[in-house]
Amino acid sequence: MKRKCLSSLPVGLLAALFIMVLAASALAADFPSRPFEVIAPGGAGGGWDTTARLTAKVLGETGLITQPMPVINKPGGGGGVGLAYMQKKKGDPYSLIVYSPPLLLIxxxxxxxxxxxxxxPLAMLINDFGAFAVPxxxxxxxxxxxxEALKKDPKSVKTGGNSSFGSMDHIQFLQAAKAAGVENIKDIxxxxxxxxxxxxxxxxHIDLLSTGMAETxxxxxxGEIRVLAxxxxxxxxxxxxxxxxxxxESGIDTAFINxxxxxxxxxLGEAEKAHLVEAMQKMTETAEWDDVCAKNGWTKAFMGADDFAAFLAKTEGEYKDLLTEIGLYKAQ
Structure with a gap:
C-alpha cells in the first residue's frame, strides 16, 4: 500500500523528500559540528549555573562532547526568562538549558x-535535598x-526560606507538614x-528555616544551629x-527531591536527542563526574529522557495538589 502511494507521487516531490531524508541523516551523523549554547536560567554561582558549568566541563574533558559548551546566564522570573528564550530556539540541537523544581512551580x-x-526533557543528572534547621x-x-506544635496551632511556628512564597523552600516544608498530618497548612x-x-x-526572626542541605x-x-531533618x-x-x-526516619513518610x-x-530531533542523552549517561559513569558530585554534595541520579518526562508529570501533579491546598495554583 505504501509503495503504491509513493509511486503515485510526482517525481519532483519524491526527489525533494529523498533529499530531505539524506540531509537529516547527514545532520545526525555529523552532530555535533559547532559550539553549543548552554543556558543557566539564574545568576552566576547559583545551583543552575554551577550544574551547567560543571556538566559542560566534564562532557568536554571526557571527550563525550567534542564541541565547546559555553554557559550563558539568563536570569529572571524564577527561570521564566530562560524558558521564554528557549521558545525562540525551536528544533535547534545546539541550545540546552538546565532546570530544577522551579520549572514546574513557575x-x-x-x-x-x-x-x-x-x-x-533530556536527562536528570543529580539530586540535592532540603534541610529544616532551628536556632x-x-x-x-x-x-x-x-x-506537633503545628497540629495544635498551624500559626505557632514561623518558617522562612530563600525562595519565594509557593516556591521550593516553602513547598518542601508544606509537603512535610501535610505528610505529618498537619491540617490547614495554608495557615503556616x-x-x-x-x-x-x-x-x-x-x-x-523565624523559628525554622527551610533551605538546601549545603547551606546548613x-x-x-x-554549633550555631541544629538541623532537625x-x-x-x-x-x-x-x-x-x-x-x-x-x-x-522521623516518622514522616515523604521526601522532597531538588x-x-x-x-x-x-x-528537538530524535537523533540529536538520543546523542545528547547517551553522552550525559556516559558522563555520569566517569570518575570525573564522581569527583564533581562528591565535592558538591550531589547525589548521582541519572534518568533518561522518557523516564525523566514521566517523573516531571508525576511531580507536577504532587506540586499542584499542594499549591491548590494553599490557594496558589493558578496554571492556565
Whole structure:
C-alpha cells in the first residue's frame, strides 16, 4: 500500500523528500559540528549555573562532547526568562538549558504559561535535598516536635526560606507538614528572604528555616544551629549531615527531591536527542563526574529522557495538589 502511494507521487516531490531524508541523516551523523549554547536560567554561582558549568566541563574533558559548551546566564522570573528564550530556539540541537523544581512551580503558580512540555526533557543528572534547621537554643528538639506544635496551632511556628512564597523552600516544608498530618497548612507562616535567611534564623526572626542541605553545613559545624531533618529518601553520607535523620526516619513518610537536569529546545530531533542523552549517561559513569558530585554534595541520579518526562508529570501533579491546598495554583 505504501509503495503504491509513493509511486503515485510526482517525481519532483519524491526527489525533494529523498533529499530531505539524506540531509537529516547527514545532520545526525555529523552532530555535533559547532559550539553549543548552554543556558543557566539564574545568576552566576547559583545551583543552575554551577550544574551547567560543571556538566559542560566534564562532557568536554571526557571527550563525550567534542564541541565547546559555553554557559550563558539568563536570569529572571524564577527561570521564566530562560524558558521564554528557549521558545525562540525551536528544533535547534545546539541550545540546552538546565532546570530544577522551579520549572514546574513557575507554571503552576501562574508566573508563566510555559511548562516543561515546552522544552525537551533530556536527562536528570543529580539530586540535592532540603534541610529544616532551628536556632541552637530552640525548644524544638526534633522535627516531630515542630509538627506537633503545628497540629495544635498551624500559626505557632514561623518558617522562612530563600525562595519565594509557593516556591521550593516553602513547598518542601508544606509537603512535610501535610505528610505529618498537619491540617490547614495554608495557615503556616512563611517569610521569603531575598538574602540572609540563615541570619534571620539565628537572629530569632523565624523559628525554622527551610533551605538546601549545603547551606546548613557551616553553621551546623559551628554549633550555631541544629538541623532537625533532611528531605532525602535515605540518610546522606556527608560529614555532619550524616548525623541528621531523614523525614522518613522521623516518622514522616515523604521526601522532597531538588532534582537538576538538562533540557533541549522544543521540537528537538530524535537523533540529536538520543546523542545528547547517551553522552550525559556516559558522563555520569566517569570518575570525573564522581569527583564533581562528591565535592558538591550531589547525589548521582541519572534518568533518561522518557523516564525523566514521566517523573516531571508525576511531580507536577504532587506540586499542584499542594499549591491548590494553599490557594496558589493558578496554571492556565
Amino acid at each position: 507554571n503552576l503558580t501562574g508566573q508563566t504559561k510555559l511548562s516543561f512540555r515546552d522544552v525537551t 541552637k537554643d530552640s525548644p524544638y528538639q526534633t522535627i516531630g516536635d515542630v509538627m 507562616p512563611y517569610i521569603a528572604f531575598q538574602e540572609g535567611p540563615m541570619a534571620a534564623l539565628m537572629g530569632g 553545613v557551616g553553621p551546623l559545624e559551628a 533532611l528531605t532525602s529518601p535515605e540518610r546522606v553520607d556527608a560529614g555532619v549531615l550524616g548525623q541528621v535523620p531523614t523525614l522518613k 532534582w537538576r537536569g538538562f533540557f533541549g529546545a522544543p521540537g
